[in-house]
Amino acid sequence: MKKTILIILLFISISSFSQNKNIKESSICSNIEKLSSDDFLGRESGKEGEKKAAEYIKNFFITNEVPKIGHSYFQEFIVKGKRYNYRNEKNKKPFIQRAKQKNNKIKGKNVIGFIEGTEKKEEVIVVSAHYDHLGFREEKIYNGADDNATGTAAVLEVSKALSKYVKEGGKLKRSVLFILMSAEEKGLIGSKHYTDNPIIPLKKTIANLNIDMIGRKDKRHEKNNYIYIIGSDFISKELHEINEKNNKKVGLELDYRYNNIRDPNRFYFRSDHYNFAKNDIPCIFYFSGVHEDYHQPTDTFEKIDCKKVQKISQLVFLNIITIANKERRLRKNKD
Numbered sequence: 001m002k003k004t005i006l007i008i009l010l011f012i013s014i015s016s017f018s019q020n021k022n023i024k025e026s027s028i029c030s031n032i033e034k035l036s037s038d039d040f041l042g043r044e045s046g047k048e049g050e051k052k053a054a055e056y057i058k059n060f061f062i063t064n065e066v067p068k069i070g071h072s073y074f075q076e077f078i079v080k081g082k083r084y085n086y087r088n089e090k091n092k093k094p095f096i097q098r099a100k101q102k103n104n105k106i107k108g109k110n111v112i113g114f115i116e117g118t119e120k121k122e123e124v125i126v127v128s129a130h131y132d133h134l135g136f137r138e139e140k141i142y143n144g145a146d147d148n149a150t151g152t153a154a155v156l157e158v159s160k161a162l163s164k165y166v167k168e169g170g171k172l173k174r175s176v177l178f179i180l181m182s183a184e185e186k187g188l189i190g191s192k193h194y195t196d197n198p199i200i201p202l203k204k205t206i207a208n209l210n211i212d213m214i215g216r217k218d219k220r221h222e223k224n225n226y227i228y229i230i231g232s233d234f235i236s237k238e239l240h241e242i243n244e245k246n247n248k249k250v251g252l253e254l255d256y257r258y259n260n261i262r263d264p265n266r267f268y269f270r271s272d273h274y275n276f277a278k279n280d281i282p283c284i285f286y287f288s289g290v291h292e293d294y295h296q297p298t299d300t301f302e303k304i305d306c307k308k309v310q311k312i313s314q315l316v317f318l319n320i321i322t323i324a325n326k327e328r329r330l331r332k333n334k335d
């Protein structure tokens, strides 16, 4: 018995030692609560709620000393509406109909923070999550707590922790861009705009870690300690191995069920990392699956498991440090 307790204590101390203490569950939780509150009106791109959320994210970057790159934290866009590029879209009908309308212009702004590396600072890792959601209609607000206040809060917390890490003398050879994308819900439009107009050339963009919906549990799992990993080995097996190795310190159950381009759900094609993958940039999509509140006004804060979001943030943080400090950039499978 004593021995078991000792082993457990040892395990706890090892795992807490390897975690970044600046990634806090309380802070993640309060950001999710705030962003998914009615104040933000469902954060539909181009609308008042999105603008408010963009300001909130910008202010978070300023408060936590995550600099901007160039003259602004915002990358604004107006693009012509178009159809969604995936099939399983039952719940998105109203948006598809709207997007099909002639001359439909989709407006939005990506919010971007930047932490510069040292020796190889011209190379960059993009860490992303979309912060927009479906807005409101018929007097119902689509709060989008899981989709995707969770991913947004994770990216913000990681940016804050990385800023502190660098200030305290931590090593970071390559640079990191934190991009909170807009208009994902209208067909991955913010990330398409970014990859068409990159701030740092795509040739120098060595990886994308994208987080979308990570705070809930689906029906396939009993315990909420899992995360679906999608795309990790498609372009670079080395990226896949780094993620697995770092996860030993975090202890999530990595589920590869959807890590298949032929999966009928087509999750690989359905979030912002896909625009990076299309450009041959190694990427990982962190996702914890769909649930009964997916794209419903009932996707609300009190159903979110903030501890899980914290763990995934830890894993993303460790991956950034590993990828940023490697001697050589990530090896691609075709190299």
Ligand SMILES: [Zn+2]
Pocket (backbone or CB within 6 Å): 130, 147, 148, 184, 212, 213
């Ligand atoms: Zn989403």
